[in-house]
Amino acid sequence: MELLNVAQLSTNLLKTLNLPPSPPKLPLIGNIHQVGKLLHHSLRDLSKKYGSLLLLQLGYNSNNHDIVFSDRSRTTAANIFFYKCKDMACAPYGEYWRQVKKMSIVQLFSRQSVQSFQFIRDEEVELLINKIRSDCLKESLLSNRHSYRKRLLILFTSLCVGDMFPYLRWVDVLTGLIPSMKTISAELDAFLDQDFLSIIMQLQKNGAFEMDLTQENIKAYWTYMFVAGIDSSTTTKVWMMAELLKHPNAMKKVQEEVRNVVGNKLKVDAEDVKTLRLHPAGPLLLPRQTSASVKFGGYDIPSNTTVLINAWAIQRDPKWWENPEEFIPERFENSSIDFKGQDFQLNPFGFGRRRCPGIAFGVASIEFVMANLLYWFDWKLPAGETAENMDMAELYGLTVTKKTPLHVLPISHFSL
Numbered sequence: 528m529e530l531l532n533v534a535q536l537s538t539n540l541l542k543t544l545n546l547p548p549s550p551p552k553l554p555l556i557g558n559i560h561q562v563g564k565l566l567h568h569s570l571r572d573l574s575k576k577y578g579s580l581l582l583l584q585l586g587y588n589s590n591n592h593d594i595v596f597s598d599r600s601r602t603t604a605a606n607i608f609f610y611k612c613k614d615m616a617c618a619p620y621g622e623y624w625r626q627v628k629k630m631s632i633v634q635l636f637s638r639q640s641v642q643s644f645q646f647i648r649d650e651e652v653e654l655l656i657n658k659i660r661s662d663c664l665k666e667s668l669l670s671n672r673h674s675y676r677k678r679l680l681i682l683f684t685s686l687c688v689g690d691m692f693p694y695l696r697w698v699d700v701l702t703g704l705i706p707s708m709k710t711i712s713a714e715l716d717a718f719l720d721q722d723f724l725s726i727i728m729q730l731q732k733n734g735a736f737e738m739d740l741t742q743e744n745i746k747a748y749w750t751y752m753f754v755a756g757i758d759s760s761t762t763t764k765v766w767m768m769a770e771l772l773k774h775p776n777a778m779k780k781v782q783e784e785v786r787n788v789v790g791n792k793l794k795v796d797a798e799d800v801k802t803l804r805l806h807p808a809g810p811l812l813l814p815r816q817t818s819a820s821v822k823f824g825g826y827d828i829p830s831n832t833t834v835l836i837n838a839w840a841i842q843r844d845p846k847w848w849e850n851p852e853e854f855i856p857e858r859f860e861n862s863s864i865d866f867k868g869q870d871f872q873l874n875p876f877g878f879g880r881r882r883c884p885g886i887a888f889g890v891a892s893i894e895f896v897m898a899n900l901l902y903w904f905d906w907k908l909p910a911g912e913t914a915e916n917m918d919m920a921e922l923y924g925l926t927v928t929k930k931t932p933l934h935v936l937p938i939s940h941f942s943l
């Protein structure tokens with residue numbers, strides 16, 4: 528298991544505890560200089576040297592195991608974007624989170640609920656396929672653009688100096704980080720006020736929810752759903768298409784499979800797993816925070832320690848996977864490895880109490896969209912780009928996307 532601690536500890540505590548191994552620190556800044564822009568890569572490299580459970584000091588702050596690891600850290604970004612952590616993902620582990628989760632499972636995430644939205648997926652996918660058909664006639668390239676949603680996700684994971692050294696909070700204002708966060712948050716807020724809030728408030732009046740929600744609760748909740756829920760599925764689809772274009776044999780095989788199972792049984796389920804192993808949408812899951820001190824792997828983990836789980840590194844670890852960096856379509860044939868939180872070597876949706884509740888939604892959307900795209904069209908790279916020279920660089924954020932947009936040329940497989 529690979530775990531990483533970003534601790535904020537007093538020097539006295541450091542001396543008395545048996546803490547996990549740690550790279551040498553510099554005065555004041557601790558280990559900050561050892562992490563780069565792609566945090567999940569830096570952490571994997573450090574843990575190769577210092578072990579799978581490793582402690583980093585990234586500043587200080589005066590502020591059964593699953594429960595202890597079930598809290599979330601309250602960062603400046605989470606406070607700005609999610610109305611002081613009133614959404615479900617960043618809410619502290621406690622009564623409010625329990626109530627919101629209960630309500631969500633009944634109203635939104637149940638199997639029936641996911642199925643009941645199939646008619647919307649049908650309508651949206653039909654629109655998408657028709658749009659691509661007309662692009663085929665014009666021979667135009669499709670590409671995924673980085674939206675303002677993406678800007679929010681990148682800002683969300685930007686390290687605020689003030690979260691580590693509270694007296695330096697002014698630096699985040701000076702560098703423009705906090706003003707940028709506030710601008711995007713205000714844009715989203717206006718959107719939610721305009722189109723959304725009145726509908727939800729009406730549902731509340733009609734008794735649709737078990738608990739009374741304030742406007743801020745509702746906006747925080749939906750901001751996360753819109754931004755992270757949608758983006759994680761979109762990111763996975765982009766990586767899936769990129770990997771398939773990079774591996775034409777895998778593309779051919781999956782298209783044959785999809786075209787052999789016509790109708791509403793269109794499925795590309797095994798491809799989800801292959802893509803989510805190499806490109807988990809959230810490579811470090813969502814940061815956890817310990818709510819009490821705990822002994823873990825023989826080490827003392829103090830209370831209030833931020834814990835990052837490097838799912839990306841675990842899913843590429845040669846300890847668990849043969850040829851870990853390779854996209855091998857046959858890898859999961861006849862394999863019982865579960866990707867929904869049971870097997871620790873494959874954990875793209877997290878685990879335990881704070882595991883992603885949107886798995887069924889995410890998977891339904893990825894499978895249905897991808898199956899249709901692969902069924903109706905053949906896909907080519909634009910002139911000058913080949914499977915070998917495709918740029919697969921990553922852009923770090925709450926979800927890790929392709930750095931350069933994916934450009935593809937659709938060719939209708941059936942005569943128009």
Ligand code: HEM
Binds near residue numbers: 751752755756885
């Ligand atoms: C491919 C699609 C998706 C992936 C890879 C994904 C991944 C994740 C991960 C890694 C976490 C953190 C889990 C942890 O801390 O252990 C998470 C949490 C969460 N996800 Fe997803 N997710 C996806 C789709 C969705 C969708 C479609 C929704 C909503 C409609 C959603 C809603 C949430 C919520 C609300 C949480 C916070 C749960 C909590 O803190 O209690 N996710 N997701």
